[in-house]
Amino acid sequence: xxxxxxxxxxxxxxxxxxxxxxxxxxxxxxxxxxxxxxxxxxxxxxxxxxxxxxxxxxxxxxxxxxxxxxxxxxxxxxxxxxxxxxxxxxxxxxxxxxxxxxxxxxxxxxxxxxxxxxxxxxxxxxxxxxxxxxxxxxxxxxxxxxxxxxxxxxxxxxxxxxxxxxxxxxxxxxxxxxxxxxxxxxxxxxxxxxxxxxxxxxxxxxxxxxxxxxxxxxxxxxxxxxxxxxxxxxxxxxxxxxxxxxxxxxxxxxxxxxxxxxxxxxxxxxxxxxxxxxxxxxxxxxxxxxxxxxxxxxxxxxxxxxxxxxxxxxxxxxxxxxxxxxxxxxxxxxxxxxxxxxxxxxxxxxxxxxxxxxxxxxxxxxxxxxxxxxxxxxxxxxxxxxxxxxxxxxxxxxxxxxxxxxxxxxxxxxxxxxxxxxxxxxxxxxxxxxxxxxxxxxxxxxxxxxxxxxxxxxxxxxxxxxxxxxxxxxxxxxxxxxxx
Amino acid sequence: xxxxxxxxxxxxxxxxxxxxxxxxxxxxxxxxxxxxxxxxxxxxxxxxxxxxxxxxxxxxxxxxxxxxxxxxxxxxxxxxxxxxxxxxxxxxxxxxxxxxxxxxxxxxxxxxxxxxxxxxxxxxxxxxxxxxxxxxxxxxxxxxxxxxxxxxxxxxxxxxxxxxxxxxxxxxxxxxxxxxxxxxxxxxxxxxxxxxxxxxxxxxxxxxxxxxxxxxxxxxxxxxxxxxxxxxxxxxxxxxxxxxxxxxxxxxxxxxxxxxxxxxxxxxxxxxxxxxxxxxxxxxxxxxxxxxxxxxxxxxxxxxxxxxxxxxxxxxxxxxxxxxxxxxxxxxxxxxxxxxxxxxxxxxxxxxxxxxxxxxxxxxxxxxxxxxxxxxxxxxxxxxxxxxxxxxxxxxxxxxxxxxxxxxxxxxxxxxxxxxxxxxxxxxxxxxxxxxxxxxxxxxxxxxxxxxxxxxxxxxxxxxxxxxxxxxxxxxxxxxx
Numbered sequence: 001x002x003x004x005x006x007x008x009x010x011x012x013x014x015x016x017x018x019x020x021x022x023x024x025x026x027x028x029x030x031x032x033x034x035x036x037x038x039x040x041x042x043x044x045x046x047x048x049x050x051x052x053x054x055x056x057x058x059x060x061x062x063x064x065x066x067x068x069x070x071x072x073x074x075x076x077x078x079x080x081x082x083x084x085x086x087x088x089x090x091x092x093x094x095x096x097x098x099x100x101x102x103x104x105x106x107x108x109x110x111x112x113x114x115x116x117x118x119x120x121x122x123x124x125x126x127x128x129x130x131x132x133x134x135x136x137x138x139x140x141x142x143x144x145x146x147x148x149x150x151x152x153x154x155x156x157x158x159x160x161x162x163x164x165x166x167x168x169x170x171x172x173x174x175x176x177x178x179x180x181x182x183x184x185x186x187x188x189x190x191x192x193x194x195x196x197x198x199x200x201x202x203x204x205x206x207x208x209x210x211x212x213x214x215x216x217x218x219x220x221x222x223x224x225x226x227x228x229x230x231x232x233x234x235x236x237x238x239x240x241x242x243x244x245x246x247x248x249x250x251x252x253x254x255x256x257x258x259x260x261x262x263x264x265x266x267x268x269x270x271x272x273x274x275x276x277x278x279x280x281x282x283x284x285x286x287x288x289x290x291x292x293x294x295x296x297x298x299x300x301x302x303x304x305x306x307x308x309x310x311x312x313x314x315x316x317x318x319x320x321x322x323x324x325x326x327x328x329x330x331x332x333x334x335x336x337x338x339x340x341x342x343x344x345x346x347x348x349x350x351x352x353x354x355x356x357x358x359x360x361x362x363x364x365x366x367x368x369x370x371x372x373x374x375x376x377x378x379x380x381x382x383x384x385x386x387x388x389x390x391x392x393x394x395x396x397x398x399x400x401x402x403x404x405x406x407x408x409x410x411x412x413x414x415x416x417x418x419x420x421x422x423x424x425x426x427x428x429x430x431x432x433x434x435x436x437x438x439x440x441x442x443x444x445x446x447x448x449x450x451x452x453x454x455x456x457x458x459x460x461x462x463x464x465x466x467x468x469x470x471x472x473x474x475x476x477x478x479x480x481x482x483x484x
Numbered sequence: 485x486x487x488x489x490x491x492x493x494x495x496x497x498x499x500x501x502x503x504x505x506x507x508x509x510x511x512x513x514x515x516x517x518x519x520x521x522x523x524x525x526x527x528x529x530x531x532x533x534x535x536x537x538x539x540x541x542x543x544x545x546x547x548x549x550x551x552x553x554x555x556x557x558x559x560x561x562x563x564x565x566x567x568x569x570x571x572x573x574x575x576x577x578x579x580x581x582x583x584x585x586x587x588x589x590x591x592x593x594x595x596x597x598x599x600x601x602x603x604x605x606x607x608x609x610x611x612x613x614x615x616x617x618x619x620x621x622x623x624x625x626x627x628x629x630x631x632x633x634x635x636x637x638x639x640x641x642x643x644x645x646x647x648x649x650x651x652x653x654x655x656x657x658x659x660x661x662x663x664x665x666x667x668x669x670x671x672x673x674x675x676x677x678x679x680x681x682x683x684x685x686x687x688x689x690x691x692x693x694x695x696x697x698x699x700x701x702x703x704x705x706x707x708x709x710x711x712x713x714x715x716x717x718x719x720x721x722x723x724x725x726x727x728x729x730x731x732x733x734x735x736x737x738x739x740x741x742x743x744x745x746x747x748x749x750x751x752x753x754x755x756x757x758x759x760x761x762x763x764x765x766x767x768x769x770x771x772x773x774x775x776x777x778x779x780x781x782x783x784x785x786x787x788x789x790x791x792x793x794x795x796x797x798x799x800x801x802x803x804x805x806x807x808x809x810x811x812x813x814x815x816x817x818x819x820x821x822x823x824x825x826x827x828x829x830x831x832x833x834x835x836x837x838x839x840x841x842x843x844x845x846x847x848x849x850x851x852x853x854x855x856x857x858x859x860x861x862x863x864x865x866x867x868x869x870x871x872x873x874x875x876x877x878x879x880x881x882x883x884x885x886x887x888x889x890x891x892x893x894x895x896x897x898x899x900x901x902x903x904x905x906x907x908x909x910x911x912x913x914x915x916x917x918x919x920x921x922x923x924x925x926x927x928x929x930x931x932x933x934x935x936x937x938x939x940x941x942x943x944x945x946x947x948x949x950x951x952x953x954x955x956x957x958x959x960x961x962x963x964x965x
Contacts, residue, residue, distance in 0.1 A: 360587075379623065380616035389612075392657070397664035401657055401686065408653035415649060419626075419642055427630040427638045470613060473553045 004068070009061035009118065012053070012075055013111050016046030020107045027100025032093060035100030039107040040087040047080035050114070058483060063182035066120045070321065070481040074247050075114040077325050078240050082110030085332050088454025089232035092339060102142050106236055109135035113244035122170050122181040125248055129166070129212060132241055133159045139233035140225045151224035158221045162211030169204030172197055183256040190260050198260045202253070206269055209249045213242055215273050215303045216280040226296035231342065232451065234292060235335035238299055239328025246306050246320055251483070254314035270311035271403060277304030278410040285417040289351045294417050295334050298376060301414060302327045305407055308391055316394040318481040323387030326375060326465065329458045330384060333372035336455040340365050343448035352420050357429030359422070366425055368455040373418040375462045378411045383465035386474070485534060488544035488557050490527045491567065491607060494520060495574070495600035499593045506589040514582055517592035521574035521599065528571040536564050539953045544607070554616070554669055558609035561954030562736060565806055565947045566606045566729055569813040572936055573725045574599050579929040580821050581718035583828065584632065591632055595718055598624040602726050606733065611659050612669045614738070619652055621727060625719065632716040640714035647707035648697055655694025658687045662742060675741045684743035688750065691739045698731030699787045701757040702764055712780030717824030724783050724816035729809045732790040736802060736958055744961045748797065755795035755882055759889050761788025766895035770902065775826070775833045778903055779819045782859060785892060786812040792889065793874040799959035801877035806951045807870030807944055814866055814940065818855045818933040822848060825926055829919045835903065840912035845921045849908045851930050856900040858937050861893065866940035
């Protein structure tokens with residue numbers, strides 16, 4: 001790998017941090033809207049800078065980070081998606097005390113996620129994970145309800161356990177093999193060492209990252225957090241961190257650790273996590289009545305699909321990046337629509353059944369919901385299809401057709417709850433003269449226009465990525481998301 | 485040729501037109517939808533000059549191959565009859581839903597979207613594109629059943645989606661294995677290099693699972709009755725007319741050629757599934773009191789002949805399967821159309837409550853009798869040549885062990901005649917004494933279908949001319965004559 005300067009590797013993050021600074025200043029003057037625009041503009045700027053950097057081949061900078069090629073693209077997607085979600089949260093943040101500060105925090109989460117995706121050093125990874133988590137706790141808590149306080153606390157405590165496991169793994173690797181935590185030196189230092197300590201460190205770090213992802217059985221914080229957080233915050237926290245952490249996990253393990261451990265251990269650890277997360281996520285999802293809690297469980301299943309990739313090794317990195325980019329965008333749409341529904345139906349109890357007739361009374365939100373749900377299922381014509389196509393395709397080409405079969409069958413079961421959302425939104429409350437929305441005069445509401453607008457923008461992206469490959473193939477994806 | 489791509493593009497343009505121009509109007513969407521579905525028929529007819537009706541293969545526009553697009557369309561002898569069927573049923577479905585006024589724009593947009601996806605299934609010359617269209621079919625159907633269906637529509641829509649999606653899930657793993665092991669996605673290339681497949685048995689059965697659910701073969705047929713009964717008339721017409729045909733088409737198009745030696749070993753299983761379907765479907769139909777459910781379950785019986793024909797493994801058997809598919813694609817929609825018209829007038833489907841309709845609804849009764857006779861396989865109508873040929877081919881392959889199938893034929897006569905007797909004969913039921921016979925507008929789609937049924941019954945070579953060369957190739961692969 002070539003070398004580039006540190007400043008150029010971290011340029012996207014630096015640009016985005018300027019936005020954070022702007023947001024904090026604007027917030028200090030009580031200008032919440034300006035703070036939101038500042039944070040979003042900084043993120044968008046960072047996304048553009050990262051996007052420009054994708055043309056370079058992947059290069060290590062000063063042992064701390066990689067930039068260029070697929071790493072920059074993931075970074076650009078993380079920042080860009082966050083910019084859309086933050087601007088989509090304008091309505092919520094304007095009406096919330098310290099909304100400007102929350103916008104800055106959201107941007108910090110995104111910047112940390114981008115750094116996770118680009119880190120090539122265990123310390124960079126640890127610090128970014130912590131920055132992301134701290135922002136996450138605050139965003140979950142910002143709903144200021146009893147439930148959200150409790151969920152944030154649970155999230156925090158479990159996150160702290162994960163961090164301690166991570167530090168333990170880090171200590172083993174650092175103490176035994178090297179004077180540096182950078183992957184480059186780690187790999188050089190580990191050459192010729194015996195396997196058991198590496199394996200122990202691998203398991204510790206894998207578990208720590210599984211906590212961060214909310215994979216079964218390290219998931220118990222996730223349903224509470226995503227259910228009780230403000231939906232706009234969940235829109236940011238559900239998908240983006242998963243994308244960043246899985247990319248980091250793939251990079252760390254396939255480059256620095258896997259060569260020194262028994263490959264069957266990696267296969268079984270991740271294969272078992274994947275199957276268990278899929279099974280727990282889909283059946284847990286079926287049992288939910290709350291819309292956002294269902295989405296949280298479904299997120300556990302989605303992590304399960306993603307963890308098929310590390311079981312397969314380096315070639316699956318592009319596939320899992322597509323899968324999680326599609327997931328992050330679709331999950332953002334799904335949560336933003338929850339925010340929108342809350343604004344137009346203040347009496348909504350948060351249940352799936354409570355979405356009755358939303359598709360008919362709010363066609364744009366309904367359309368976004370249709371595309372998001374089908375994308376999460378993995379139906380063709382949406383981005384979600386190509387993610388599953390590539391990941392499960394990599395699985396069968398590596399000979400693990402049964403892993404792919406479990407994955408697609410889990411997707412079938414997942415229609416039980418994703419379809420239930422569409423069933424509520426379109427099939428219920430549709431009898432003319434029935435107890436639909438028309439039986440009482442609608443209370444005065446202010447529709448959350450930014451949320452539905454952002455959701456529609458992301459919906460178009462999901463459809464674009466879903467349909468375009470039919471005509472232009474998938475080569476461009478392989479070019480964009482090359483991690484070599 | 486551009487016309488091949490237009491078969492998918494025209495209905496999609498129709499979707500856009502209906503949404504853009506028809507919103508908020510109860511009557512404009514149906515006119516626009518009719519125009520576009522007739523345009524589809526016209527485009528298909530224009531392909532006749534390229535020799536499509538005699539089995540010539542015609543390719544769609546080729547996009548730059550370096551970019552590896554999945555979009556490659558091709559019409560050949562195997563797909564032409566089913567596209568012809570789609571071309572007939574498109575306008576019929578629009579006419580059948582002429583009375584839909586609630587959310588009419590969405591309804592007709594979904595109908596056209598369904599037509600585009602089905603045409604795409606039959607046209608796709610790339611396995612990934614085939615899978616994309618295969619799944620895309622589910623989306624409009626799901627909403628058609630769920631929003632415009634009858635009382636139990638929500639449950640039926642979910643059941644329809646989950647059953648067929650589960651079938652496609654197996655199929656997806658099979659397709660992924662084929663694609664990633666051969667390194668190709670084009671149908672011809674995949675089939676050419678299918679010999680590299682490591683586990684052909686697995687691939688065959690994974691793919692066949694998706695097809696068998698769609699047909700539907702007996703243990704997995706239960707989605708069909710619910711979906712048919714609850715679907716609006718246009719949905720039932722397309723479901724019975726062309727959606728079920730995707731299964732038979734897929735077996736011949738993909739499952740068989742990808743692993744002919746596995747198919748050879750699987751023939752007895754397919755024959756048993758077919759035989760059981762013929763008998764069990766007919767027996768179930770005989771036991772129904774719901775007229776629409778009766779018609780729906782008769783589909784299981786008829787589609788059993790498709791499996792029986794395919795299981796023969798010969799060109800004659802495949803020809804029988806194609807003939808049965810086209811014939812059933814005309815007869816079942818006619819029956820659903822008529823049952824739908826009756827329901828519109830009586831708001832019940834209970835056979836016990838009908839009586840003496842022959843006197844109150846003479847026009848309807850004539851057509852219904854005709855359709856029932858076509859369904860029981862009266863010679864001279866379209867049902868006969870296909871089912872006769874299937875039995876002949878089945879006898880050639882399985883000898884006397886197909887005799888129980890004959891019981892299915894007898895049952896077909898029984899349930900059809902029982903439906904006719906139960907609804908048309910007897911005393912005039914007082915509650916229906918005042919209802920009006922079907923109008924001239926209702927007659928148009930029914931007469932179109934009836935004419936096609938007679939034409940195909942008299943001249944089955946119309947289909948066999950199209951399929952001849954394509955089926956000979958497949959039969960050669962399967963090792964039959």
